[in-house]
Amino acid sequence: MPNPKITQSLLNPTVSTYRNLLKFCYFLTVFVLISCGNDTKSKATLNATENATTETESSEKASSKTILFFGDSITAGYGLDDTNDAFPGIIQTKIDSLGLNYQVVNSGVSGETSAGGKSRIDWILNQDIDIFILELGANDGLRGVAITETKANLQAIIDAVKAKSPNTKIVLAGMQLPPNMGADYTTQFKEVFSDLASKNDLAFIPFILKDVGGVKKLNQNDGIHPTAEGHKILAKTVWEVLSGVIKEEA
Structure with missing residues (x-):
């Protein structure tokens, strides 16, 4: 049998019971508010940290200098499974490993001629460029x-870069043609690049395909475009000159 006094107390709660109940509700409310406050503060702290990290990354990216490769299929990495295996991508990896604050932009277009480069240069120059590598002319030569x-x-193209950004360093990559194009033409073609480099006082890569051009195992089946291994050699050839330009920039 239930205790009559207990039953009566539950059915007819006293003033003391009400007070205890109110105290419990009060403490429960305070606890919830404190918990929510702490949670809000934690979220605010997390958001502030995330925002600070994002702003720092954006600031670092904005402050980095730009190296732009302006070229044809050689620059673009034609035929490679991953365009990051093209020499500009390899150079970016090199730059990152050295902790240098440069961002590489690959502006290579397969099939591009010097005329095509001339027609798109103004659009390319809408961005800030610290070092401009010009690699064009091969398709001109192959087409005669x-x-x-x-x-x-x-x-x-050189004039456009200088006019838009006089402080931009320009590197000219030279090209040579196979002998079947004719002795006179191939000789004059080769001299175009050395003449332009001398006339405009540019950093000069005499032959971008040095140690790769004509080497079967380093070229794809077409005999023209370098393989991934070939691009590693190209990257070394370009870096020999580019690294000096970067040191001058520092």
Whole structure:
């Protein structure tokens, strides 16, 4: 049998019971508010940390200098499974390993001629560029474009860069043609690049395909475009000159 006094107390709670109940509700409310406050503060702290990290990363990216490779299929990495295996991507890896504050931009377009480069240079120059590597002309030579036309187009590109950003360092990559194009033409073609480099006082890579051009195992089946291994050699050839330009920038 239930205790009559206990039953009566539950059915008819006293003033003391009400007070105890109110105290419990009060403490429960305070506890919830404190918990929510701490949770809000934790979220605010987390958000502030995340925002600070994002702002730092954005600031670092904004403050980094830009190296832009302006070229044809060689720069673009034609035929490679991963375009990061092209020499500009390899150079970016090199730069990162040395802790240098440079961001590489690959602006290579397969099939590009000097005329095509001339037509898109103004659009490319809408961004800030600290070092500009010019690698064009090979497709002109393979198509037998007049030497004077190729030279004029390359000069126009150089002039556009200098006019837009006088402080931008320009590196000119030289190219050579296979002998089947004719002795006179191949000789004059080769001289175009050395002449332009001398005239414009540019850092110069005499032959970007040095130790790769004509080497079967380092080129794809077309015999023209380097393999991933070939691009590693290209990267070394370019870095020999580019590293000096970077030191001058420092």
